[in-house]
Amino acid sequence: MFRNLLVADLVSDVGTFMQGVGAAWLMVSQGAGPLLVALTQTASAFPFFLLALPAGALGDILDRRKLILTTEVWMFSVAIVLAVLTMLHLITPLVLLLLTLALSIGDALEAPTWRAVLPEVVPQEGLMPAIALNGIEFNLARAIGPALGGFLIAALGITAVFSLAECRIVSWRAMGVCAVEATAAPGRLAARDRVGCDPRRFGTQETRLTF
Numbered sequence: 001m002f003r004n005l006l007v008a009d010l011v012s013d014v015g016t017f018m019q020g021v022g023a024a025w026l027m028v029s030q031g032a033g034p035l036l037v038a039l040t041q042t043a044s045a046f047p048f049f050l051l052a053l054p055a056g057a058l059g060d061i062l063d064r065r066k067l068i069l070t071t072e073v074w075m076f077s078v079a080i081v082l083a084v085l086t087m088l089h090l091i092t093p094l095v096l097l098l099l100t101l102a103l104s105i106g107d108a109l110e111a112p113t114w115r116a117v118l119p120e121v122v123p124q125e126g127l128m129p130a131i132a133l134n135g136i137e138f139n140l141a142r143a144i145g146p147a148l149g150g151f152l153i154a155a156l157g158i159t160a161v162f163s164l165a166e167c168r169i170v171s172w173r174a175m176g177v178c179a180v181e182a183t184a185a186p187g188r189l190a191a192r193d194r195v196g197c198d199p200r201r202f203g204t205q206e207t208r209l210t211f
């Protein structure tokens with residue numbers, strides 16, 4: 001189960017870095033100035049800063065599988081719009097910036113919940129090696145993704161990069177979620193097993209982790 005999740009996460013993160021390279025390349029090819037090119041990276045990173053705490057609370061309150069799949073559907077829908085507009089040459093710098101922001105919002109809402117699944121599929125004695133492998137996976141994707149994205153832009157074009165990147169994100173993450181749903185012990189991912197905190201009372205009651 002953990003192997004399936006690790007492979008899904010690796011392919012997903014590679015796709016994410018490919019999309020980032022594609023967005024920056026497309027913004028430059030549109031003749032945008034330095035400010036808009038820099039704002040592309042801001043649109044990719046700012047939602048993680050803004051939504052980290054709310055997204056973690058949502059992952060503790062809501063059903064994790066449903067939350068992950070909902071955000072995947074959101075990102076897939078935005079990716080389709082981005083790929084179609086790029087293919088039809090209707091994309092503009094402002095639209096590209098907004099779509100990049102929308103993709104990052106979905107990823108930021110999903111990321112804490114996706115990471116929280118790990119302790120529920122790995123025995124306690126294997127948790128530390130699993131966390132280490134998770135870090136190695138992310139750094140490997142960060143090395144492979146931009147290079148692969150640049151190669152695909154040169155070989156197949158920007159539309160193919162957007163399509164491949166986002167389809168990989170959705171399909172492999174969905175495979176990982178289905179693996180958890182099929183093999184996890186009953187009730188381990190239920191809503192009652194969340195971190196014992198309500199964001200409306202955050203800071204007024206003790207936070208208790210339940211694995």
